[in-house]
Structure formats: C-alpha cells, structure tokens
Amino acid sequence: MNRRRVVITGIEVIAPGGVGKDRFWDLLSNGRTATRGITFFDPSPFRSQVAAEADFDPYAHGLTPQEIRRMDRAAQFAVVAARTAVADSGLSLDALDPYRVAVAVGSAVGATMGLDQEYRVVSDGGRLDLVDHTYAPPHLYNHMVPSSFATEVAWAVGAQGPSTVVSTGCTSGIDSVGYAAELIREGSADVVVAGSSDAPISPITMACFDAIKATTPRHDEPERASRPFDATRNGFVLGEGAAFFVLEELEAARARGTHVYAEIAGYATRSNAYHMTGLRPDGAEMAEAIRIALDEARLNAGEVDYVNAHGSGTKQNDRHETAAVKRSLGEHAYRTPMSSIKSMVGHSLGAIGSIEIAASALAMEHDVVPPTANLHRPDPECDLDYVPITAREQRTDAVLTVGSGFGGFQSAMVLAAPWRSPR
Amino acid sequence: MSTRTVVTGIGVTAPNGLGTDHWWSATCGGKNGIARITRFDPSAYPAKLAGQVPGFQAEQHLSSRLLPQTDRVTRLSLVAADWALADAGITPADLPDFDMGVMTASSAGGFEFGQGELRNLWARGAGHVSAYQSFAWFYAVNSGQISIRHGMKGPSGVVVSEGAGGLDAIAQARRQIRKGTPLIVTGAVDASICPWGWVGQLATGKLSTSDDPTGAYLPFDRDAAGYVPGEGGAILITEDGEAARARGARVYGEIAGYGATMDPRPGSGREPGLRAAITLALADAALDPAQVDVVFADGAADPAADRTEAEAITAVFGQRAVPVTVPKTMTGRLYSGSGPLDLAAALLAIRDGVIPPTVHIDPCRDYALDLVITAARPATLRTALVLARGAGGFNSAMVVRATH
Amino acid sequence: MAGTAFTLDDLKRTLRQAAGVAEGVDLDGDILDTDFDALGYESLALLEAGSLVEREYGIALDEEAVNDARTPRAFIDAVNTHLTSTTA
Known part of the structure; x- marks a missing residue:
C-alpha cells in the first residue's frame, strides 16, 4: 500500500x-x-x-x-x-x-x-x-x-x-x-x-x-x-x-485540482535529555531529528535547497544549530543557504515554527530564499551561508526547517515540491 | 499496523493513594480521597473540597537541585515516572537513549509556580521573577524534565486537551512506538490546587459547592451538581509488544484501540461526539461492543453531560449491557491525569478480576446504565473501555485488553 | 547588609536557596576554587543565584563578570566588587 x-x-x-x-x-x-x-x-x-x-x-x-x-x-x-x-x-x-x-x-x-x-x-x-x-x-x-x-x-x-x-x-x-x-x-x-x-x-x-x-x-x-x-x-x-x-x-x-504549496515530506522530533534551557554544542539530537526527517522524505542531504534556521540569535543556539546542520548535511551544509527569519519577525515561541514553515513553503512558491537581516559580521564560529541582508532568487524544491526549544525538544521538518520525482 | 503497544509499568500519585499498590487497594476498597482543601484556606471560595495527594514529600524522592526549579505537578510527575520505570523493570541507562521518548499531557502546567512568579512580578517588581519561570510553569515541563532525568532522547511531546488529554498522550505514545521507538513514558499528572488555580477552575461554574466529601461529586446521580477537582494522575510505561516480550517483561495489557472527536460548536443541534469516539475506538481495536467487559466512564457530574454519556454508552452497548464505573468519585476529576489513572485502573481490574466501585452515588434511573456502585464487583475481564472528556468538547475513548 | 563583604558562607546559602545541592557534592568542603560544573551548578543556577544576590544586597551585578565566574572565588569577587564600590 x-x-x-x-x-x-x-x-x-x-x-x-x-x-x-x-x-x-x-x-x-x-x-x-x-x-x-x-x-x-x-x-x-x-x-x-x-x-x-x-x-x-x-x-x-x-x-x-x-x-x-x-x-x-x-x-x-x-x-x-x-x-x-x-x-x-x-x-x-x-x-x-x-x-x-x-x-x-x-x-x-x-x-x-x-x-x-x-x-x-x-x-x-x-x-x-x-x-x-x-x-x-x-x-x-x-x-x-x-x-x-x-x-x-x-x-x-x-x-x-x-x-x-x-x-x-x-x-x-x-x-x-x-x-x-x-x-x-x-x-x-x-x-x-x-x-x-x-x-x-x-x-x-x-x-x-x-x-x-x-x-x-x-x-x-x-x-x-x-x-x-x-x-x-x-x-x-x-x-x-x-x-x-x-x-x-x-x-x-x-x-479537486487545488493549488498545492508543498508536501510535508518528513518530520521528526528528538530530545537532548540534557537541560531545560541549555544545549550541548555538538547539536547531535537536532542532527538526529534532521536525519530521520530527511529519511522519511526519501531525500539525500545533498538535495536540500534551503535550510530555514531556528536562528534565535543567542550565541548558544546559533552555534548549536550550525553544528547540527553540519553534522547532518555534511559538506553540503556549506553549499546550502540557511537563514533566520527571526531577524525580521522576532521569536514568537510556539508560533514561530509554523510561521517558519509558512516562510519555507512561500520560498518554494516564489523560488526565493529569505535573508537573515542585520547580519553584517558573522560570528566566526558560525561559518555557513546565512544569506545576509538580501533575499536570494534560486530554485527551491526542498526545504529543511528546524526548531529547538526549552525542555530539550529538537524538531526538523522537510518540505518538498510534490511534483519532484521520488529518488 | 502489526506493532502492538503494551503497558509494562504503572506509577500513580492519586488523592486516595500514593503509589500504585496503596492507590489500587484504596480504589477497590472504595476509599475516598476527597476532603476539604488543606493546601490553602478555602473559606472564602464557594467550593472548598478537592482531591489532594496525601503525604507527598518531594524531598524524599528528588534531589534538592530539582526543587527550586519545579512546580508540585512536575515533582509528582517525576516521582510517578520513577515508580513506573521501576515497576516495568526498566533501567533507562541500560537502553539506547534514542530508543526512549516521553509523551505526556498537561492541562495547566505548573500553575502554582506561575502564581508565585506573577506575585513576585506585580508585588515586588520585574527583577524578582525567578530564572526558572521561563519553563517551570509551561505545559511542556513534565515531558522535558522526565526526558532529562532519564536520558531519553527519542521523540517527546506534550498535548493539551483538558480532561481528554491524558488518553490523547497515550495515543501519541502508541504512534511513536508504531513508528519505531521501542519505549515511551506516557500518561499525565495535573496539579493546580493553589488559590490562582482554584479561581481559574471556579470560573468554569462547574465545580460542586457542596461541603460534604461524600456528597459533592455525584456523576449519574439525580443530585449531580458539579464536580470536585483533584490532583495527581498516572505515568505509564508503554512498549513495543515484541520488545517487551523479548526482555521478558510483565505485561499489564495492550492499548488496543483509540478514537477521538470534538463536540460540535454550541447551538449546532448536532449530536455530541462521544458516541462517535467510542465507535472509532472499538473499530480501531477490531472489537464488537459485546466484547467489551467494562466501561470506565468520564462521569462529569453535570446533568446534561451525564445524560450525553449515558446515551452514548447505551447507544453503542445497549441498555444496562455492560458494567460501568467511575472510580474518580474517590479522587475528584484530575484533568489530564484522570484518563491515564482510569487506564491504570482498567489494566489492574483485568489483572485482578475486579471492577472498582463508583462511590457515594444513587444512580439516576433515567440512565440505563449498569453502574457498579458501593463495592467492588468481581468479574472476569479481558477488555475495558476508558472514556475521558475535556472542557471545550474533547472526547477520547481508549480500549485496553489482556494480552494473555 | 550594605557594607558587609560577601563571603563563601553567603554564597553557599545563596546557592542552596537558588539551586539546591547536587547529590555527592559537599558545599562545606574546600570548594573556593572548584569549578561550578564540578559542583553541579550550570549557568541557569548561577543566573538565579546572581538574581538572589542582586535582590538581597540591592546591587546590579556586572553580567559579564558573573557569566565568566567559573568558581566560587570568582563569583564572590564579582559580588564584592559591587558591594565595595556601592558602599565606598
């Protein structure tokens, strides 16, 4: 079936x-x-x-x-x-x-x-x-x-x-x-x-x-x-x-012939079992959630066109997340644009994950990756392509969006264009 | 869906008994846990009774490191989880960390902690709010703290659907087991018997204002006039049936079926959703109504809601065709804690061949229910249905059955 | 309180209130130069401890100094800097 x-x-x-x-x-x-x-x-x-x-x-x-x-x-x-x-x-x-x-x-x-x-x-x-x-x-x-x-x-x-x-x-x-x-x-x-x-x-x-x-x-x-x-x-x-x-x-x-924005192709949540507010710097549990979400989506790491980051703007988070994305996407992490819309709309706690899913679906809709605003001088420990200041036009068929929360929750979702042929 | 989800551990903190054995013998013996509130002076409030967990000394069970950062609800949850794991014979450190998750329900989070910090804010100023307020009151706190305490890195989450939430959490645990996580700690504990929580609950207008601990909460009674709130609940260990068998675990029973619905919006004239939830749960378990041996009812003790439940049960099972009981007449309604506690009761009822009683009530003859009243009733049981409803129209139904 | 130096005993009292004591840790031992990690106190516990000190003594601690304090000695120094400067 x-x-x-x-x-x-x-x-x-x-x-x-x-x-x-x-x-x-x-x-x-x-x-x-x-x-x-x-x-x-x-x-x-x-x-x-x-x-x-x-x-x-x-x-x-x-x-x-x-x-x-x-x-x-x-x-x-x-x-x-x-x-x-x-x-x-x-x-x-x-x-x-x-x-x-x-x-x-x-x-x-x-x-x-x-x-x-x-x-x-x-x-x-x-x-x-x-x-x-x-x-x-x-x-x-x-x-x-x-x-x-x-x-x-x-x-x-x-x-x-x-x-x-x-x-x-x-x-x-x-x-x-x-x-x-x-x-x-x-x-x-x-x-x-x-x-x-x-x-x-x-x-x-x-x-x-x-x-x-x-x-x-x-x-x-x-x-x-x-x-x-x-x-x-x-x-x-x-x-x-x-x-x-x-x-x-x-x-x-x-x-019914309706417009389809995106497929929810994969999703997983894992916990760091570490601390109610703290994060381990290696990002292992978020990486595991990403790995499972990609697997469920039947996507290779190399097929991710855009990473919609949690990107809250705390040192702890930004480094944790950067590590998690490197750990799960490997070398492809350096070639994949990854931006935080929290730079523009702030962090609305439980709402932001859905707002970021919307941003991800709209990025696919428009083939435009939203930027990370206010990013002029990247933290040397955050060395990925964070799409500073200006949105970028690019074909966007598969998006990974991630979140990290108090309580240790680490979640990842993969949105894909449903017209994409399966691997 | 060949994966079976079984319950292998039970941890209880309830108003009529702390610990599974104390609670279960109290429940079979009809021991009442409802009394005048002692946690604060209730004199000024129209409702003065509650089901309070007796004799719980958090410092006997938890490190002093945890106490400043936890509400009572989290302390009760952590201890119940410890007991459930011990009951299941699980040592989490021996298992792969990603193979264990935590799915709980909550209704009001750490509401008493929240009251304390709101008081600090408004009476003393912004700089007086605790660093722990950022998580100690929120709805996700119990799952987070349990996962941290036991190093559980698998899927964890929290659902909030008021009184139905506890069963919804167990259903979510079953989903995770079906998706491949072998062990999920689940269930729910709620506790908001503090002045701020009491005022919130009073606002429903549904609390009993009786001062009689044996006459205040009377579901399916002609004198039903509201409910008595309580605190506590049950934490359960659910496992993949094969994994449990492979490790030789003692199995209480299987989560065999589940259904959830919402009532229609008020004024729609449509039928309430409870009957549909029962039908869905039975279909999910591939059972005919005649195969259900006992129903643990929700027991709202609101005349209209009692009628809805009685009609749903008789519509599915027939008139007086199945024994029905409401052990929460001994504890009060524990919000999301009630469903898991009733599920634990259902599993132990199956184990012991006994249906715990509904106490204090004189059943209203308008309802064609075979209510088990006054004393426990011996019975050969294989399958039980547990019903839980939540304010706002949530209906959840869950079927458990013996695996032997 | 003003004018009184913040001592190790004050710190221990504050830590107990703010964050309790981890199992296996003896706060009454020789801890002055022991790393807070080894004492079972993470940044959240120290933030809460810092808040309690600020309220009790009516001072505003330097965030960086408290954040960088890895031992009881460093924490006590960070507090006393403010106690002496506000009472001087």
Whole structure:
C-alpha cells in the first residue's frame, strides 16, 4: 500500500510587520524588520525593551465582541489565521464529514497575556495571595488551559475530528504540524487545520527571559535588535503571531485540482535529555531529528535547497544549530543557504515554527530564499551561508526547517515540491 | 499496523493513594480521597473540597537541585515516572537513549509556580521573577524534565486537551512506538490546587459547592451538581509488544484501540461526539461492543453531560449491557491525569478480576446504565473501555485488553 | 547588609536557596576554587543565584563578570566588587 502523502493547500500568516501571507512574504523577501520598542506596556522596568509586535485588529478580521472578550490574543490569532487558511485552500469543510476534519494547534505559553492581566486583577496587583474569585472573568479557565485554542479553531471551521493543542515550547509550531501530518498518514483524518499561535509579549514573559538573559538588552536601534549569527548578537527578540495551514492527502488535493504549496515530506522530533534551557554544542539530537526527517522524505542531504534556521540569535543556539546542520548535511551544509527569519519577525515561541514553515513553503512558491537581516559580521564560529541582508532568487524544491526549544525538544521538518520525482 | 503497544509499568500519585499498590487497594476498597482543601484556606471560595495527594514529600524522592526549579505537578510527575520505570523493570541507562521518548499531557502546567512568579512580578517588581519561570510553569515541563532525568532522547511531546488529554498522550505514545521507538513514558499528572488555580477552575461554574466529601461529586446521580477537582494522575510505561516480550517483561495489557472527536460548536443541534469516539475506538481495536467487559466512564457530574454519556454508552452497548464505573468519585476529576489513572485502573481490574466501585452515588434511573456502585464487583475481564472528556468538547475513548 | 563583604558562607546559602545541592557534592568542603560544573551548578543556577544576590544586597551585578565566574572565588569577587564600590 502506498503511504498517504500530506500536502499543504492553504496558508495564512499573522506576523509582526504583516497580517496576511502576502504582506508577510513582502516583508521577508525585502529583508525588512518588524522589531520595535515595546508599545503594549511600559517596558522601562525590563532589561529587554524591544519586541516584534503584530498590528492586529480583531474586529477587522471579523471576530465578534464576545469572541474577542473570551479569547486571549493568541486564540484570536489562531481563529483568524485558521479561517483564512481554510478560505485559501478553497475547501468547503461543510461538505466533508466533520469527524474526518481534525485540528492541531501549537502553542508554547498559551494564554499567557490573558493570565498575566487577569492575575493582576484578582490578586489586586499582587497584594492578595488568596486571590479574589469575584474579580475573575468567566473565561479565565480558557486562559488557564490552552486546549481552548483547539476548541475555538474547531468551532470556527466546523471540525469534529481528533483535536488538540501541542505544547512543546519553542518547537510547538513544527510539532503541531508534524502531529497533524501524522493524523492524515495514519488515516485518522482527511483534512487537518493545523498551525500554531503565541502572543507572549507581556510583562511576565519579559521578566522571565530577563532573568535568564535570553532576550537582547539592545534597544538603541530596535529595528536592528535581532541579529542571528552576527558576532554582535546578544539574545533573541520576543515576537508574536500565528500561522495556520490546511493539510490534505495528496491524491485528494490533486483530485479537486487545488493549488498545492508543498508536501510535508518528513518530520521528526528528538530530545537532548540534557537541560531545560541549555544545549550541548555538538547539536547531535537536532542532527538526529534532521536525519530521520530527511529519511522519511526519501531525500539525500545533498538535495536540500534551503535550510530555514531556528536562528534565535543567542550565541548558544546559533552555534548549536550550525553544528547540527553540519553534522547532518555534511559538506553540503556549506553549499546550502540557511537563514533566520527571526531577524525580521522576532521569536514568537510556539508560533514561530509554523510561521517558519509558512516562510519555507512561500520560498518554494516564489523560488526565493529569505535573508537573515542585520547580519553584517558573522560570528566566526558560525561559518555557513546565512544569506545576509538580501533575499536570494534560486530554485527551491526542498526545504529543511528546524526548531529547538526549552525542555530539550529538537524538531526538523522537510518540505518538498510534490511534483519532484521520488529518488 | 502489526506493532502492538503494551503497558509494562504503572506509577500513580492519586488523592486516595500514593503509589500504585496503596492507590489500587484504596480504589477497590472504595476509599475516598476527597476532603476539604488543606493546601490553602478555602473559606472564602464557594467550593472548598478537592482531591489532594496525601503525604507527598518531594524531598524524599528528588534531589534538592530539582526543587527550586519545579512546580508540585512536575515533582509528582517525576516521582510517578520513577515508580513506573521501576515497576516495568526498566533501567533507562541500560537502553539506547534514542530508543526512549516521553509523551505526556498537561492541562495547566505548573500553575502554582506561575502564581508565585506573577506575585513576585506585580508585588515586588520585574527583577524578582525567578530564572526558572521561563519553563517551570509551561505545559511542556513534565515531558522535558522526565526526558532529562532519564536520558531519553527519542521523540517527546506534550498535548493539551483538558480532561481528554491524558488518553490523547497515550495515543501519541502508541504512534511513536508504531513508528519505531521501542519505549515511551506516557500518561499525565495535573496539579493546580493553589488559590490562582482554584479561581481559574471556579470560573468554569462547574465545580460542586457542596461541603460534604461524600456528597459533592455525584456523576449519574439525580443530585449531580458539579464536580470536585483533584490532583495527581498516572505515568505509564508503554512498549513495543515484541520488545517487551523479548526482555521478558510483565505485561499489564495492550492499548488496543483509540478514537477521538470534538463536540460540535454550541447551538449546532448536532449530536455530541462521544458516541462517535467510542465507535472509532472499538473499530480501531477490531472489537464488537459485546466484547467489551467494562466501561470506565468520564462521569462529569453535570446533568446534561451525564445524560450525553449515558446515551452514548447505551447507544453503542445497549441498555444496562455492560458494567460501568467511575472510580474518580474517590479522587475528584484530575484533568489530564484522570484518563491515564482510569487506564491504570482498567489494566489492574483485568489483572485482578475486579471492577472498582463508583462511590457515594444513587444512580439516576433515567440512565440505563449498569453502574457498579458501593463495592467492588468481581468479574472476569479481558477488555475495558476508558472514556475521558475535556472542557471545550474533547472526547477520547481508549480500549485496553489482556494480552494473555 | 550594605557594607558587609560577601563571603563563601553567603554564597553557599545563596546557592542552596537558588539551586539546591547536587547529590555527592559537599558545599562545606574546600570548594573556593572548584569549578561550578564540578559542583553541579550550570549557568541557569548561577543566573538565579546572581538574581538572589542582586535582590538581597540591592546591587546590579556586572553580567559579564558573573557569566565568566567559573568558581566560587570568582563569583564572590564579582559580588564584592559591587558591594565595595556601592558602599565606598
């Protein structure tokens, strides 16, 4: 029996600097950055004061006042992106058996913004240990348990198949889509609305990353704050956003004659079993995830046209990842462009993996590799081709996208043009 | 799909028993673990009862290096995982590191830790937030910490689907085993009995406000008026059936079938998804309803949800055609911890030929269920169905069966 | 606290609170020049310890100095630089 192949037939992105996948691609392909001084709250008490904020108006995207009240910003992103991805796919989900339509939502920190705001109220600014339930809104539980995101997306698109939230820290955005692809392969669903969302730009998140000095303290030039692989980088820039996809089985997509962006040809996740925040410099576990994902895709390392990097802009990550790519691609690593879009849209934790999958699919669509912005002087220990400053036109049929997260999770996904003939 | 997934180890931290043996004998004996909250003063809140894990001293089990960076939920998870591995006779250091993974579920992560750091932030200032806040509260923390503690580099992950999540995690473990990883630590523990977590749970409006530990959580009773939350759950060792047999492992049973659905959006008028989840799980296990010997029900103790569950069970099995039980009447609802704990109970029920009881309830006669009430019921069991639902419309059903 | 030097005992107390003690490690032994790695403390533990010191003494430590401190002696020196400079 031929295995079921899974393809992306709908995409939507909500990202800093561009709501909508066309604006998002315009930002990336022009190498513009969307990092700025934080406007959501007064950032002056914090070490890091920059972020990549999305200019998102939920009313403009058709959410009702009650939906806006009950949903955290991340849930709002998810619902809007999911709905738009479905429209992009041209699928009429109402015509399908709802039990064959599944939902997978990635999120690292769930409704952290809503929790931060509501805690402040029920605790009266932190004064009350026995927080006051009479000040709690009815939707507080939806913030506490982020499976509410999957519920909202399922309701929005009318899905009744297996649905969940995948929460694996900063690899959530790859893992949710990998999980979704598996549902189609094994036959548990025919269509999955999958993606991820996070909206972590909130005081508690800034404070916790300040405490481990993971975010950049550079705020003199906010638009140049995110500098993956550059010798002068000193931490990541927090971002927010969502990307959602419609995944279908290849033959079904072909039968209805719809546009196919890319095949999810391979996926794997492995753990470093080392440290909740630390990485071993050899990148062995990420390399193993890459190896398995390529194997599942039936691709040789030499066939990878582009590596979409995790590229968070911490020294630890950039070196770890560079080592992992060398370890898995061998000499081909030096010939393969590898860029970090976090230089432009920041690091949106659990969302960024899906946003990077979208960037990878759009790179294939346009045969253009997005650049690493702000990369003027590479770290000598990072000696690959990071596509500095300017996007590059090149045929792009196979993309490797990788992620690395707190908890030790290391994930890799291979996107391939489904029209590529198998090896 | 010829690969079988079997359960070879069980580790339990439950409100009516710490450790599998204590919990199982308490469960068969109908021992109640629901009581007035002692972890904080509940006087000011409308609900005051919970199922709290008794006598858990983390420092007896875990290095002091782990304590500053872990919430109670992670400590309970780590200890349950240790016990499950010991029960399975597994020494992780002896196995190839990429051959072991961790798939757990979570509902609220390390919520009490989060409360402490939110308080530090808002009462004392940004510089007072712990370095550990960057991971100690988040939903992925238990899988991460278990993988680190035991050097497990295989596929790991976390799912969040509220009360259904624990079964979804076990299903995800089975997927990884089918894809070639021989051993997955799975299951779930939840614990958010802290003021901030309590206020979050109260917001559902579904908590019982009764002060009577024996009368507060009454699923399938005419007086059902909400549930009592609890903490704890079970961590299980799942293995490739062949690998387990090759090493001579004691096998509790096989994960034979699984199905998951969502309820339709409110107001749609469509049927809730639970019946479909049961049907999918039975089809996945290639079983007829008549082959199922016992059902471990979800037991929401909300009249509408109880009716939905009773109707789903009778639609699939017929009226009073299969014994049904809700041992969580002794623990309260443990969120993602409930499904794995019920699965553990189902496996031990099969082993011991006994169905643990549903306590405290007087079954409502509107439901055509054969509820096992008051005392455990001896029975020859080969196959059990476990149901778990999550707030927001999640329905999961899992079938376990004896392998001998 | 101001004006008081930061001692090895202060460091040990801080480490215990910030990160506990690894099994097999005797903090009361001769550890002044022992590498933090050998004592079971990684960068995260030292970041938390640094934060506790900053809060307790009301000082802002030099990030690089704390980051580069590989032994208790170096950590203590990094703290005392600030204690003496703020109280001078």
